[in-house]
Amino acid sequence: MLIKNGNVLTFENDDVAIKKLDIRINQNIIENISESIEAEDNEKVIDAKNKIVMPGLINTHAHIAMSIFRGTFEGCDLYTWLNEKIWPIEANLTPDDIYNASMVSILEMISTGTTCVNDHYFFSNKIREAFEKSKMRAVITRVLMDSDGKEASNIRIKEFIELYESRNKNNNLITYTVSPHGLYTCSSEILQISKELAIKYNLPIHTHFLESISEIENIKKLHGDSASNVIKKYFDGLKIILAHGVKINDEDIRILKNLDCSISHNPISNLRLGCKIADITKYLNEGLNVSLGTDGQGSGNNLDMFETMKIAGLIQGGIHENENRIGSKDVIKMATINGAKALGLEKEIGSIEKGKKADIIIVNMEEKLDNIKMMPNLNVISNLVYNTEGRCVDTTIINGEILMEDRKIKNINVEEAIKNCKRIIKC
Amino acid sequence: MLIKNGNVLTFENDDVAIKKLDIRINQNIIENISESIEAEDNEKVIDAKNKIVMPGLINTHAHIAMSIFRGTFEGCDLYTWLNEKIWPIEANLTPDDIYNASMVSILEMISTGTTCVNDHYFFSNKIREAFEKSKMRAVITRVLMDSDGKEASNIRIKEFIELYESRNKNNNLITYTVSPHGLYTCSSEILQISKELAIKYNLPIHTHFLESISEIENIKKLHGDSASNVIKKYFDGLKIILAHGVKINDEDIRILKNLDCSISHNPISNLRLGCKIADITKYLNEGLNVSLGTDGQGSGNNLDMFETMKIAGLIQGGIHENENRIGSKDVIKMATINGAKALGLEKEIGSIEKGKKADIIIVNMEEKLDNIKMMPNLNVISNLVYNTEGRCVDTTIINGEILMEDRKIKNINVEEAIKNCKRIIKC
Numbered sequence: 001m002l003i004k005n006g007n008v009l010t011f012e013n014d015d016v017a018i019k020k021l022d023i024r025i026n027q028n029i030i031e032n033i034s035e036s037i038e039a040e041d042n043e044k045v046i047d048a049k050n051k052i053v054m055p056g057l058i059n060t061h062a063h064i065a066m067s068i069f070r071g072t073f074e075g076c077d078l079y080t081w082l083n084e085k086i087w088p089i090e091a092n093l094t095p096d097d098i099y100n101a102s103m104v105s106i107l108e109m110i111s112t113g114t115t116c117v118n119d120h121y122f123f124s125n126k127i128r129e130a131f132e133k134s135k136m137r138a139v140i141t142r143v144l145m146d147s148d149g150k151e152a153s154n155i156r157i158k159e160f161i162e163l164y165e166s167r168n169k170n171n172n173l174i175t176y177t178v179s180p181h182g183l184y185t186c187s188s189e190i191l192q193i194s195k196e197l198a199i200k201y202n203l204p205i206h207t208h209f210l211e212s213i214s215e216i217e218n219i220k221k222l223h224g225d226s227a228s229n230v231i232k233k234y235f236d237g238l239k240i241i242l243a244h245g246v247k248i249n250d251e252d253i254r255i256l257k258n259l260d261c262s263i264s265h266n267p268i269s270n271l272r273l274g275c276k277i278a279d280i281t282k283y284l285n286e287g288l289n290v291s292l293g294t295d296g297q298g299s300g301n302n303l304d305m306f307e308t309m310k311i312a313g314l315i316q317g318g319i320h321e322n323e324n325r326i327g328s329k330d331v332i333k334m335a336t337i338n339g340a341k342a343l344g345l346e347k348e349i350g351s352i353e354k355g356k357k358a359d360i361i362i363v364n365m366e367e368k369l370d371n372i373k374m375m376p377n378l379n380v381i382s383n384l385v386y387n388t389e390g391r392c393v394d395t396t397i398i399n400g401e402i403l404m405e406d407r408k409i410k411n412i413n414v415e416e417a418i419k420n421c422k423r424i425i426k427c
Numbered sequence: 428m429l430i431k432n433g434n435v436l437t438f439e440n441d442d443v444a445i446k447k448l449d450i451r452i453n454q455n456i457i458e459n460i461s462e463s464i465e466a467e468d469n470e471k472v473i474d475a476k477n478k479i480v481m482p483g484l485i486n487t488h489a490h491i492a493m494s495i496f497r498g499t500f501e502g503c504d505l506y507t508w509l510n511e512k513i514w515p516i517e518a519n520l521t522p523d524d525i526y527n528a529s530m531v532s533i534l535e536m537i538s539t540g541t542t543c544v545n546d547h548y549f550f551s552n553k554i555r556e557a558f559e560k561s562k563m564r565a566v567i568t569r570v571l572m573d574s575d576g577k578e579a580s581n582i583r584i585k586e587f588i589e590l591y592e593s594r595n596k597n598n599n600l601i602t603y604t605v606s607p608h609g610l611y612t613c614s615s616e617i618l619q620i621s622k623e624l625a626i627k628y629n630l631p632i633h634t635h636f637l638e639s640i641s642e643i644e645n646i647k648k649l650h651g652d653s654a655s656n657v658i659k660k661y662f663d664g665l666k667i668i669l670a671h672g673v674k675i676n677d678e679d680i681r682i683l684k685n686l687d688c689s690i691s692h693n694p695i696s697n698l699r700l701g702c703k704i705a706d707i708t709k710y711l712n713e714g715l716n717v718s719l720g721t722d723g724q725g726s727g728n729n730l731d732m733f734e735t736m737k738i739a740g741l742i743q744g745g746i747h748e749n750e751n752r753i754g755s756k757d758v759i760k761m762a763t764i765n766g767a768k769a770l771g772l773e774k775e776i777g778s779i780e781k782g783k784k785a786d787i788i789i790v791n792m793e794e795k796l797d798n799i800k801m802m803p804n805l806n807v808i809s810n811l812v813y814n815t816e817g818r819c820v821d822t823t824i825i826n827g828e829i830l831m832e833d834r835k836i837k838n839i840n841v842e843e844a845i846k847n848c849k850r851i852i853k854c
Contacts, residue, residue, distance in 0.1 A: 070803070070810075071805050071810055074755065078749075108800055213748060271741040271742060271745050275748065301814055302814050315742065315745060317701040317702070318704045318746075319745075321640060321701050321703050322504040328501065367842070367846075369836060369841050372845070373731060376494070376531070378497065378499070379498030386729075387729050391797055407797075414796050414799075422803040
């Protein structure tokens with residue numbers, strides 16, 4: 001397959017550039033990138049003229065089955081929302097509900113340019129089924145916690161082991177994390193078990209971390225130490241993905257930068273839940289790897305990573321007055337290569353490079369009414385961050401396979417997926 | 428003309444509701460709103476089934492000819508940007524440049540649901556020409572200031588008077604403000620002249636106000652008093668639109684709420700320029716009228732008021748931790764009826780009510796891939812604020828005339844407008 005005449009987004013010497021290049025994909029691999037590649041006989045050719053060809057976006061924190069909670073949150077705080085609205089409904093969801101709720105989210109991701117997502121939920125065998133059906137790349141888990149007692153906790157551990165042991169070893173699109181829910185919902189015992197599972201299976205840790213102000217005190221009460229010290233105590237030596245990290249202070253940064261650890265920044269969810277703004281300008285300056293996530297749709301509204309990029313870029317001006325802060329290029333890196341690093345997949349995905357897996361999206365910047373917000377298109381990189389919406393994505397390629405072309409979805413019946421999701425009206 | 432089967436957004440008893448209603452438009456007026464209206468012979472009927480019919484959005488602060496500055500700002504502060512990037516280029520713009528730059532912005536507004544804009548710029552006779560050609564509703568001005576000397580200032584005053592005196596008295600789509608640029612760029616003399624012009628012509632005042640932290644000190648130096656006291660001194664008794672108002676303190680609120688004054692909140696521009704976040708939750712609670720604006724595209728990125736609504740709603744969670752803050756309904760009011768109040772047009776526009784002018788937009792919420800971010804659509808009002816983009820607008824009606832139907836623009840050649848704007852490559 002050949003992508004011709006595109007404006008290709010590349011990372012070189014730590015810079016982000018746009019260059020006219022052709023790209024050949026062989027099977028699932030980027031085989032060649034060059035100024036001009038001639039099509040072979042019968043080769044599939046995608047004409048990307050006046051379009052941007054860029055690495056697929058990587059969402060490093062989501063709960064994709066939460067599509068059904070979209071619009072349920074309005075103006076309370078995080079824990080009121082979880083306790084009163086989310087957890088009682090979640091308790092009654094069936095495996096089929098999870099499959100159907102996930103499928104709408106997968107459509108949302110493919111159609112807005114996300115090619116890999118790091119999920120965090122339960123009934124994960126059904127979520128895996130949905131990913132397998134769609135042929136999307138994903139990192140999945142079965143979340144662990146024991147704040148509601150040992151019996152429920154033991155079932156979760158058993159479900160996680162069953163999920164991992166039943167993996168299809170031929171499917172390299174789906175990988176796994178070990179995911180204690182958060183330090184305020186997991187005792188030392190469950191953190192220790194998480195560590196042992198992560199070592200045994202050689203998997204990263206994925207957990208909620210310092211999302212909200214009250215967490216700091218709750219973690220101190222439960223573990224007798226600061227959140228960062230607890231992470232260090234249990235997970236030093238492992239790859240760690242910390243979701244949110246809004247309340248990280250200088251002492252936390254000092255501890256975390258010595259671990260193999262990334263912060264998944266979820267700006268929309270943080271704002272919606274009144275958790276304020278994570279100082280990712282500082283985290284990046286201090287050398288922490290920062291990637292982007294959407295969180296679930298209840299708090300995050302949607303899974304459109306272009307929207308998350310825009311808001312991540314904007315809101316640093318909400319805490320840095322007249323000071324240097326991250327720019328468009330940093331935001332693009334966070335949504336792509338930094339995401340790949342967070343998940344330990346940077347040798348496979350996150351950039352358009354020879355030998356990497358072909359996870360590529362094509363963004364429409366043609367001069368037409370639907371793109372009038374970008375005109376006159378004098379700064380493509382700024383427009384990608386600040387004036388592009390998920391639905392500007394024309395084509396989504398994952399692992400060398402076209403999953404959407406010219407906004408037509410290939411492997412999923414869209415109408416049926418929406419109908420099946422609407423049936424889950426418990427919320 | 429009849430809009431049938433729509434889900435109509437209405438304001439009743441201070442609440443925002445969605446109701447199945449038909450709407451008849453006669454000439455430029457909403458003649459009837461009722462549960463079922465039968466079409467007359469040969470009457471134009473718009474089927475709005477599964478769509479939202481709502482008042483057109485009102486943008487209360489923009490510089491629409493700044494489309495050409497889109498993408499020029501990256502990470503400096505407001506005054507560096509104005510001094511080094513904007514003002515030197517603006518000095519070389521021709522009247523034709525202004526017309527062409529404005530036309531792209533008008534397309535942007537009509538195609539994203541804005542039906543009235545409060546503009547703030549120069550060469551305003553050319554901007555007026557563009558508005559007249561498009562048949563959009565607008566409030567225009569010729570900005571006044573004298574920080575660069577008396578000679579330039581006198582030309583501006585002359586141009587404003589010429590602009591106003593040459594108005595077409597039969598065109599009720601275009602009204603005027605008197606607009607001193609800001610209290611830090613206008614001496615007491617120009618503020619006094621602004622006051623006299625506003626009284627003479629019976630026009631509102633529209634000025635930049637406490638956008639950035641350094642303004643506070645500069646205003647004190649120039650006028651020997653706080654910004655709010657200067658506003659009170661010159662403009663008490665007039666209708667006043669204050670753009671930005673990011674740095675308003677409790678004493679300012681006390682003064683401003685006793686004036687006939689509105690704050691035009693421009694969240695995206697404020698974030699982009701590192702001005703931090705205006706506490707509009709507090710302003711609204713204290714009884715100030717707050718409307719929304721986009722600012723120019725250089726700082727504001729685009730003129731999509733749906734994006735401005737979303738970000739205005741979100742970022743209050745960046746300064747209010749776990750506290751009550753504005754919700755989706757407040758945001759919708761700010762973008763519609765509060766905007767009409769700010770401009771003194773609340774008897775004409777800002778809501779769908781019998782007898783008002785027909786400024787109406789129709790938003791597509793059909794169950795399809797392009798709307799997957801809204802599915803399952805369980806909360807229409809939340810989806811309008813948090814998951815709707817400007818290009819979900821199918822149809823835009825201004826003053827009873829359809830300017831866009833099913834995303835086809837009526838009075839402007841889109842291709843030509845983009846081409847003409849691209850020619851202005853001075854920046």
